[in-house]
Amino acid sequence: MESSYQGGVSFEDRDNNFQRLSQTIASNIKKISQNVSSMSKMVNQLQTPQDSQEHRNQLRQIQNYNQKLARDTSSLIMELMKLPTDQPAHKMTRERLRDEYMITLNSFQSTQRLAAQKTKEDVRKVKAQSASINIGDPFAMSGDSSNKELMEMGEPTLREQEQVMQTERSLVELEERERDIRQLESDIMDVNQIFKELGTMIHSQGEVVNSIESSVEYATVNVESGTQELREAANYKNKLRKKKVYLFLALIIVVSILLIIIFHK
Structure with missing residues (x-):
């Protein structure tokens, strides 16, 4: 009863x-x-x-x-x-x-x-x-x-x-x-x-976290979301680093060309 x-x-x-x-x-x-x-x-x-x-x-x-x-x-x-x-x-x-x-x-x-x-x-x-x-x-x-x-x-x-x-x-x-x-x-x-x-x-x-089950699901989503954000941040840093390297190489090439032209004259 x-x-x-x-x-x-x-x-x-x-x-x-x-x-x-x-x-x-x-x-x-x-x-x-x-x-x-x-x-x-x-x-x-x-x-x-x-x-x-x-x-x-x-x-x-x-x-x-x-x-x-x-x-x-x-x-x-x-x-x-x-x-x-x-x-x-x-x-x-x-x-x-x-x-x-x-x-x-x-x-x-x-x-x-x-x-x-x-x-x-x-x-x-x-x-x-x-x-x-x-x-x-x-x-x-x-x-x-x-x-x-x-x-x-x-x-x-x-x-x-x-x-x-x-x-x-x-x-x-x-x-x-x-x-x-x-x-x-x-x-x-x-x-x-x-x-x-x-x-x-x-x-x-x-209501999103009104039970243990939903709380676990909510935490899991947050962890996955955080991991995804970290992954995206790492990718962004890598792209930024590569971009800096390319710019530096381009700058070296431009300077080298200018020096060659100056010495040639």
Whole structure:
């Protein structure tokens, strides 16, 4: 009975837990990757005729969902990495899922950066247009002083009402896009934190030398690598020595030729 337990947890339960976590992580990575693909297509449609506020809202929803899914998956991977296991297959599965997740997370962050970049460009354009037409002053946009006189005398014209409504819509879109930028920048920092946490976990576990067998293999590789470096250094010194000898011989020949020419004259 004792041989089937370790730390109060049976090997069977531990194996089931590993399988459950690895399957959930694999499913999440697939979902994140699919969402990143959808996001990438939607980001490429920004600043094109397909762009609209509804389009941006859908992009924001996918981005928010993917951000939460990435954070949950990170927690699951850390839990998986903490599980003790002596099975080579489990170690390979754990490393494969970790690497796939980090690759997918990197693609997700790249898409976030591109979305933030395009949104910032939109905000700059809107602000530039606002500065040029003095947004907030419907008379300045019309460029017609007679319209201002009409406004003072009575009801605003239809054109002026449309300009005021357009100004209000521009202000609302500007606020929404600035809010999107702040959210995207916060999410990008969150993804950076995930990378940092995973890196710390990998470093603290020292998976390269986490067993006697791997330590021996690691030492063997280092010895072989050191021997190879010494061999390469010796070859380099020999080549350098030969090069010096050749240069010295060449110098002697040149000097000899010069002396022959001088004495001959």
